[in-house]
Amino acid sequence: MEIVVKHARHDEIWFGSGNRHVRFGKQEFCLVTVLAFGEIHVHVINKYHHINDVIHERYFQSRSTHVDRLVARFQQCNFQRSGDPIRLALALFVSLFFIGQDSRRSIPFWLWWYVEDLPRYNSFPWGSYIYSMTLYYCQRAFKHRGDWGYNLYGFP
Structure with missing residues (x-):
């Protein structure tokens, strides 16, 4: 479940896992995928x-x-x-x-x-494109699904 963290940026998601706050952002995405980031026109x-x-x-x-x-x-x-x-x-x-x-x-x-x-x-900066889609669908799933469950589209 997504949690609200005061210092969170608009391009990252924070989760509660036990007593810890876990971030999913560009750095984590890049570490896992090793895809290039850059400007998409x-x-x-x-x-x-x-x-x-x-x-x-x-x-x-x-x-x-x-x-x-x-x-x-x-x-x-x-x-x-x-x-x-x-x-x-x-x-x-x-x-x-x-x-x-x-x-x-x-x-x-x-x-x-x-x-x-x-x-x-x-x-092509696939990392930028796929990360933005993944973030969009994650945020959308959390916003509209509540505690029922999640359908995540994109890279996850």
């Missing part, structure tokens, strides 16, 4: 720049694609280009492991842009 994840002949177009005709459809496509092992298995695997990895998406949710369009450009993908 909002326009990067809010706008999708369509590029012709990209993986999303080849396999999904640029339509919104749910995670379960991506899993099925990946399992078919019928790839058109040599780098496509890696790109599809990266989209799966981010969606299922990093973000922890439900299989019925759509893959964000901006993610296709990143898996198409591997240097861009590798330089």
Whole structure:
């Protein structure tokens, strides 16, 4: 259960564990994940720049694609280009492991842009993005669920 601590920052959560206060913040997240932190430009994840002949177009005709459809496509092992298995695997990895998406949710369009450009993908500050999502969903769960239980989405 989340507790209130006077010196808590807006980007961390404190828990009560026995007689101790335990913090979950960027430092703890970084220690566990070793993911890069940095500035995320909002326009990067809010706008999708369509590029012709990209993986999303080849396999999904640029339509919104749910995670379960991506899993099925990946399992078919019928790839058109040599780098496509890696790109599809990266989209799966981010969606299922990093973000922890439900299989019925759509893959964000901006993610296709990143898996198409591997240097861009590798330089993205995944730690900042995933930490902010994890923190948001943790705070949301604590705020709306009370003592019933928690559904945590994101990296946990």
